[in-house]
Amino acid sequence: MIIDILLDFIYVFLWVPVHLIALLPDVTVDSAFASAFETAGHYLAPFNSFLPIHELFDVFTLLVVYVITPYFTFKILNWAIRKIPGVS
Amino acid sequence: MTKTTACRAVLGLLTAFLLMFGIAHIAQASYPGSMPSTVSVTCSTGDNECWSTSIPAQIMNDDTPWGRYQCSSYGVPSSHPDDVCYATADNWWMIYWAGVFPNHWAIWKYDSASVWGSNESSVNDLNGTYDQVSGGTHGIPLIGSGTPPAPTSSITMLTPSATYLYNGVPVSGYYTVESPDYFDEIIFNAKQTDMNVSINIPDQFIVNSSPPPTYPVSFSFSLTLPYQGNYSLEAYLYNSVTASTSDVSNLLIFGIGTTTFSTSTDTQPGMPAPNYLSCATLDVGCYFKNALTWAFTPNGSGLNNLTGLGDKIKTKPPFGYLKIMTDGLQTIDPNATSSISFNIPTYIMTLFFTPIRTGLTWILYIFLAVVIIKRLEHAQI
Numbered sequence: 001m002i003i004d005i006l007l008d009f010i011y012v013f014l015w016v017p018v019h020l021i022a023l024l025p026d027v028t029v030d031s032a033f034a035s036a037f038e039t040a041g042h043y044l045a046p047f048n049s050f051l052p053i054h055e056l057f058d059v060f061t062l063l064v065v066y067v068i069t070p071y072f073t074f075k076i077l078n079w080a081i082r083k084i085p086g087v088s
Numbered sequence: 089m090t091k092t093t094a095c096r097a098v099l100g101l102l103t104a105f106l107l108m109f110g111i112a113h114i115a116q117a118s119y120p121g122s123m124p125s126t127v128s129v130t131c132s133t134g135d136n137e138c139w140s141t142s143i144p145a146q147i148m149n150d151d152t153p154w155g156r157y158q159c160s161s162y163g164v165p166s167s168h169p170d171d172v173c174y175a176t177a178d179n180w181w182m183i184y185w186a187g188v189f190p191n192h193w194a195i196w197k198y199d200s201a202s203v204w205g206s207n208e209s210s211v212n213d214l215n216g217t218y219d220q221v222s223g224g225t226h227g228i229p230l231i232g233s234g235t236p237p238a239p240t241s242s243i244t245m246l247t248p249s250a251t252y253l254y255n256g257v258p259v260s261g262y263y264t265v266e267s268p269d270y271f272d273e274i275i276f277n278a279k280q281t282d283m284n285v286s287i288n289i290p291d292q293f294i295v296n297s298s299p300p301p302t303y304p305v306s307f308s309f310s311l312t313l314p315y316q317g318n319y320s321l322e323a324y325l326y327n328s329v330t331a332s333t334s335d336v337s338n339l340l341i342f343g344i345g346t347t348t349f350s351t352s353t354d355t356q357p358g359m360p361a362p363n364y365l366s367c368a369t370l371d372v373g374c375y376f377k378n379a380l381t382w383a384f385t386p387n388g389s390g391l392n393n394l395t396g397l398g399d400k401i402k403t404k405p406p407f408g409y410l411k412i413m414t415d416g417l418q419t420i421d422p423n424a425t426s427s428i429s430f431n432i433p434t435y436i437m438t439l440f441f442t443p444i445r446t447g448l449t450w451i452l453y454i455f456l457a458v459v460i461i462k463r464l465e466h467a468q469i
Contacts (some may be wrong), residue, residue: 050444064410064413
């Protein structure tokens with residue numbers, strides 16, 4: 001019950017900014033971007049049997065998801081909020 | 089409440105959402121459901137007209153529903169009713185049974201600037217023009233004329249009309265295969281149709297067994313749904329018989345049934361039900377535990393809502409760049425085939441490299457944990 005109320009509160013609070021962001025166009029990149037990853041995978045494949053290549057990229061992905069996005073977004077928002085007069 | 093406290097509370101909520109979004113994103117990115125960039129089309133019987141080429145997977149994704157697509161609907165004047173047509177923005181493709189051999193299929197390609205029937209590329213002209221796909225093969229659903237006969241096989245698939253995220257969805261049913269000699273197995277293809285994302289199904293069912301099965305044959309498996317939305321489940325009869333010593337024909341795929349279902353949005357997303365204790369009449373502590381369980385066990389609808397918000401913006405800037413980055417990293421397949429190989433004796437691998445690899449893996453994960461803990465430790469809320 002308490003967790004649900006908290007989650008519902010977060011949902012209501014985020015509804016407007018999320019729907020504003022949703023108005024933006026989808027992000028696209030050049031198709032060569034995807035093929036570059038595939039090519040890299042083929043070059044790395046022989047080394048995976050005796051080095052943890054797969055795990056290395058898993059860890060890097062986790063770092064991207066957890067550190068780069070939430071943490072730095074938090075830092076940027078924190079910096080912005082501290083610029084509001086009266087907020088220290 | 090001071091202004092500073094209020095701002096920090098808001099900031100904390102935003103960070104919590106981003107972490108949830110990250111968790112949800114990892115759950116999606118780790119799913120091996122992405123289509124290859126090209127579809128491998130191989131067909132040969134040892135005949136000198138055999139060919140090998142590839143066509144864009146986008147044909148399968150966007151332009152072609154499963155099953156037969158009659159060329160006449162594309163305005164092809166001389167096509168046979170059983171020919172199969174595909175179209176992209178730039179090209180038309182027609183795949184047809186070339187006769188003589190059961191597995192003898194041919195493909196014609198037409199540029200968008202060309203006119204049907206006047207500037208077609210023959211099978212042999214296509215041979216070698218396109219690179220053979222290296223990222224795996226994917227069959228194209230074909231229904232041919234003549235041989236093999238179009239089967240009258242049938243399948244009944246029973247799925248819940250609405251189910252929950254992350255839960256194992258029971259799928260069951262029964263099938264009848266008219267010409268089991270042509271087919272090895274029934275394969276299932278499931279995808280989330282809103283996002284066009286394939287869902288992995290490890291279970292396959294052999295139909296060409298010995299002794300022959302008594303039809304109808306029952307089957308069942310479980311399907312895990314990682315996304316909200318609508319799903320389709322398709323069943324194909326599949327032939328993976330090696331046609332000759334050097335050529336492999338894996339094109340005989342006949343669609344025999346499809347069904348759809350969707351996730352439920354008004355109930356919990358796969359979370360276990362609250363585990364209430366059975367309390368004695370005067371056991372106050374037990375009642376207190378049940379009260380805490382009631383208070384702190386979420387029903388999941390809140391997480392469902394937040395996941396829905398994440399789905400709305402995961403392809404939008406700046407989050408879309410994160411998704412592209414993580415999806416790209418997930419597609420790196422270190423187990424892919426490579427022209428380079430190292431012939432290391434097994435005993436050296438066992439005694440030397442495997443322990444080193446295990447140790448390095450542990451170091452990597454410990455490093456990740458330390459980094460995340462350090463980041464959270466220094467997050468000045």
